[in-house]
Amino acid sequence: MTARTRLRHRERHAAQRAGWLRAAVLGSNDGLVSTSSLVVGVAASGASGGAILTAGVAGLTAGALSMAVGEYVSVSAQADVERADRALEQAELAATPAAEFAELTGIYERRGLPRDLAEQVARAFTERDALAAHMRDELGHNEINQARPLQACAASAASFTVGALVPFVGLAAPAGWPRIVGVVGVTVLGLAVAGALAARTAGTALARPTLRVVLGGCAAMAVTALVGLLAGTASG
Known part of the structure; x- marks a missing residue:
């Protein structure tokens, strides 16, 4: 295969973007939904424009920090598991190399290779980098899905933060229900764009992911608006 042929055959799989894409989709969707729901709920209670803006800014700040800390802690836990697996596998290779070789051979056999060929492949990988072979083929760890x-x-x-800023555009509408409608309108548009961008980045069809994001956000805003309306009525 020539260098030109290899260049033409370079593939760009969506799995290579899975790590940051999951966090970005979750963050933008959460920013849109939580901030808009908070703003709509406070507005439905009859609060002043200043109170609505303050609630929105507080929600944006707290939400962004919470998402950052939550993602770091959860993905760090995954990284800890990967390091523990690596240490355990390294110890097993040092203590029982023959058993580990047989285990690797069995993995390739179960994937469809004849016994002799499976042993040849296992031996080649073991001689090159036994730990890397076991991490990849036994445990499924690789560079693509590595925790970061x-x-x-x-x-x-x-x-x-980007998602949470979108609902603030709707606050430019007049006070009362026009403001609520404005926030809902720009949020729905933002959710549709976020869903479509996520689907396009992931390499999937646009309709289903976009509809899923929009319907989920609308349900959250509807429930929060109802709660805010009831709270405002009760306190008034």
């Missing part, structure tokens, strides 16, 4: 806490933290916080 800082990447997930940054992607989640940044996307949450």
Whole structure:
């Protein structure tokens, strides 16, 4: 295969973007839904424009920080598991190399290779880098799905902030129900764009992911508006 042929055959799979894409989709969706729901709920209670704006800013700040910390902690836990698996596998290779070789051979046999070929493949990988072979083929660890806490933290916080800023555009509408309708309108548009971008980045069809995001956000805003309306009525 020539260098030109290899260049033409380069593939770009969506799995390579899975780590940061998951955090970014979750962050932007959460920023849109939580901030808009908070703003709509406070507005439905009859609060002043200043109180609505303050609630929105507080929600944006707290949400972005919460998403950043939450992603960092959860993905760091995954990284800890990966390190523990690596240490355990390294110890097993040192203590029982023959058993580990037989285990690797069995993995390739179950994938469809004849016994002799499976042993040849296992021997070749073992001689080259036994630990890497077991991490990849026994445990499923590789560079594509490796835990990256800082990447997930940054992607989640940044996307949450971007998503949370969208509902503030609707606050430019007149006070009362026009303001609520404005917030809902820009949020629905933002959710549709976020869903479509996520689907396009993931390489999937647009309709289903976009509809899923929009319907979920609308349900959250509806429930929060009802709660805010009831709270405002009760306190008034």
